[in-house]
Amino acid sequence: MQENYDNVISLAEEIAISWPRITAFAESHRRRGLVPEMERSCEEAKRTMDRTTTAVEKENISKRASGVPVCRPATQFGMAESTIGSILKNKGAVGGADVARGVETLARQRTQTIEEVEKWLTIWINEKLLAGDHISENIICEKALQLHADLTQNTPGTSAESCIFKASRGWLDNFKRRSGIHSVVRHGKAADKENADRFVLEFKDYVKAEGFLPQQVFSCDETGLFWKRMPKRTYVRKEEELWPGHKPMKDRLSLLFCANASGDFKLKPLLVYHSVNPRVFKKNNVMRSKLHVMWRANSKAWVTRQFFIEWVHEVFGPSVKKYLRDKHLPMKCLLVVDNAPAHPPSLEGELVEEFSFISVKFLPPNTTSLIQPMDQQVISNFKKLYNRALFQRCFEVTSDTGLTLREFWKNHFSILHGLHLIDKAWRDVSQRTLKSAWKKLWPEAVPDRVPEDVEEDALIVEEIVSLGKSMGLEVSRDDVEELVEEHKTELTAEELRNVLMEQQQAAAEELFLQEEERRESVPTALIEDMCAKWADLQVFVEKYHPDKAAVSHATSTFNDHAMSHFRQILKRREEEQMSIVKWLARKRSSESEPGVSGVKKIKETQERSNPQ
Incomplete structure (x- = not known):
């Protein structure tokens, strides 16, 4: 008994002596953000200590390279000098680490191949969401495995890694957290015709009960546009070679279109680009507020929830209010939208008092392609009109100036020219096209005499082909149709690699241009x-x-x-x-x-x- 008592006393004395060092160690970790609470368990503190962030490791390497003794960063970060030594021994891997978004630490199980897979996967998800496709967690895991297999097969020395990556549930949860995609992954399935048919009947009863007229009912939807792209197989006879390939990120933007069921009122579109203030805007003193679109920008050229709400308050609300007053119609309207991530379910509750006359109706999941009016030839018709205007401009400039197509494309066609063509194409979308788009959702609002616009679309395509041939381009009807629908196609691993490189190059070019503009001012x-x-x-x-x-x-x-x-x-x-x-x-x-x-x-x- 006495021996056990002495052991307890001895252990207590050792703890008392060591306690100041333990608390000092924990406090230093708390200041670094590694231990949010002092009450965290010893096991959790140890797990946090073992995972020093890559930023801290790089800072340690930098300090040592500048001649700072090892003891100083050890004191600053509350780390043992042996830990600092291990970081310095591994400085080659730490310094060259190119980690995916959200990754703060380098773990042994995270190879460079997995880093590349996550970067490519993020781009693929962005493209699928932009095309309006539904993405489930199983689909993401399958695509991750496919990309990993492609990468290990095409990269020498990585075949042994194929057995490491399993795209497990734990990996998926961490990837969603790091990349921020958790809010946009949908557990969707193919187009639901039964649900769409049920909603059409409900919609008919709803608009009848509320007394909405076709002039008061609006629909809006987003789409991607490759504003500087020719069909893939376009062949330049005069130059005897294929037209140069596109750059998926730099020539893509997002548009949101909106019009009413009577087809007599189209609203200013929302446009999202990858640059807030492109160089051509600065050189020509362009005021974004004076454009025919509401201009917004982010790195992915995506319509976000914030941009959509801003568009509703700054464009939709004021414009519709004025339209209803001018037409002497009751001050009420209905906005029909799908359940895309950019459309908040609580949109009506987020509207200011001035726009309380706006009601919002959401389409059921997986019905956009079936009954969303903007998806019934409106967006397709706009893209054909845009491409006709693009070919027309190519023809006019090359005919009047003697420039080759390559010279025109490289030096004489900017996003500013693209904006003029977008405005022209949207104005050229006919009232008949806008009316007939409601046949599937609200057939009662479409007069029987309004025909389909198949013939009009065919004439536009024929004109594009004729314009192309007049410039020495070998382009067919199928090429034009493919171009209109191209944003829905699946990107290959090689294309994802190119997109990633272009993203990095675009960021570097933006910095270079800003510096160059300062010099060229x-x-x-x-x-x-x-x-x-x-x-x-x-x-x-x-x-x-x-x-x-x-x-x-x-x-x-x-x-x-x-x-x-x-x-x-x-x-x-x-x-x-x-x-x-x-x-x-x-x-x-x-x-x-x-x-x-x-x-x-x-x-x-x-x-x-x-x-x-």
């Missing part, structure tokens, strides 16, 4: 003045300096390495200004002759070039 007049003075100085030195060879070498060097930079700036600004002036002149000319189609212009051009 010199007024044009000042550059011209300095170039003139340099020319005068050069003439003076060449005339009076005795060593002609030295002068020639010095002036050539300065011209090549200094003045050429400013001359390029002047040349680029002059070309951009001329391009805008010519485009505005052609635009005024085309507006003064309404009703002249692209095909008619082609025939007139051919008649002028081949006189009898």
Whole structure:
């Protein structure tokens, strides 16, 4: 008994001696955010201690590289010097770590292959959601396994890793937390026709009971648009090679369209781009508030919940209110939307008092493709009209200036030109198209005399093909149809790799352009003045300096390495200004002759070039 008592006393004394060190250690971890509460158990504290964040490890390596003794970071971060030593031994792996979004620590089981899989998977999910596809957790796991298999098969030295990655439930939970996709994964299935038919009957009774007129009922939906893309198989006969491939991230944006069931009122679209203030906006002093779209931006070019609510308050509410007043209609309206992540279920509750006249009706899950009015040829018709306007602009510019298609595409077509074409295409969507789009959801609102727009769509496609052939492009009807539906196709592993590279390149280019703009913020007049003075100085030195060879070498060097930079700036600004002036002149000319189609212009051009 006495021996046990002595052991207890001895243990208590050891604890009392060690306690200050233990509390100091825990407090240092709490300050670093590794232990939120002092009451955390020893087991949890140990688990946190073992997982030092990559940022802390890199900071330790940086301090040591700058000559800081090991003891200082050990004291600062509350870490043992042996731990610091282990980090320094592994500095090659830590310094070169390129971790996926949300990953803060490097664990042994996380290989670089898994990092790449998660990056590609995030891009794939973004693309699927943009296309309006339903994504379940099982689908994500299957795609992750497929990407991992493709990566290990095509990357030397990684085949042994195939047995490590299982796409388990634990991995999925962590991936969802790191990537932030937990709120957009849907447990969906294929289009539900039975549910859609049931909703159509309910909708009929609802609008009848509430007394809504077709002018008061609106539908909106989002879509992706590749604003700078030709069909994949387009062949340039004059240049004897395929048209250059697209860049999935840089030429894609998101649009939200909205119109009423009577087809006489279209609202300003919401547009989401990957850049808040593109370079062409800055150079042309573009005011985003004056555009024909509501301009928003994020890195994925996605319509988010915040952007949608802003559009409802800043565009939909005020515009519909004015429309109802002008038409002397009762101050009430119905907005029909699907259950996309950007549409909050509590939308009516988030509206300000001024817009309390707006009612919201959500379509059932998995019915968008069946009864969503905007998905019934409206968006498809817009994209065909956009591509017709794009081909028309290609034809006009290359015919008037003698530019090749490649020169036009690279230097004479920007997002600013794309915005003008988007506005034109949306204005050209006919009232008949907007009316007939409601046949499946609300057939009572569509007059019997309103026909389908199949013939109109066919004529637009034929005009696109004709415009393409007039420019020496081999493009078919199937190519145009494929282009319109292309945002719904599945991206391959190679395409996902390219998209990831383009995302990284776009971020680097944005930083480079910002720095370049700071350097190029010199007024044009000042550059011209300095170039003139340099020319005068050069003439003076060449005339009076005795060593002609030295002068020639010095002036050539300065011209090549200094003045050429400013001359390029002047040349680029002059070309951009001329391009805008010519485009505005052609635009005024085309507006003064309404009703002249692209095909008619082609025939007139051919008649002028081949006189009898």
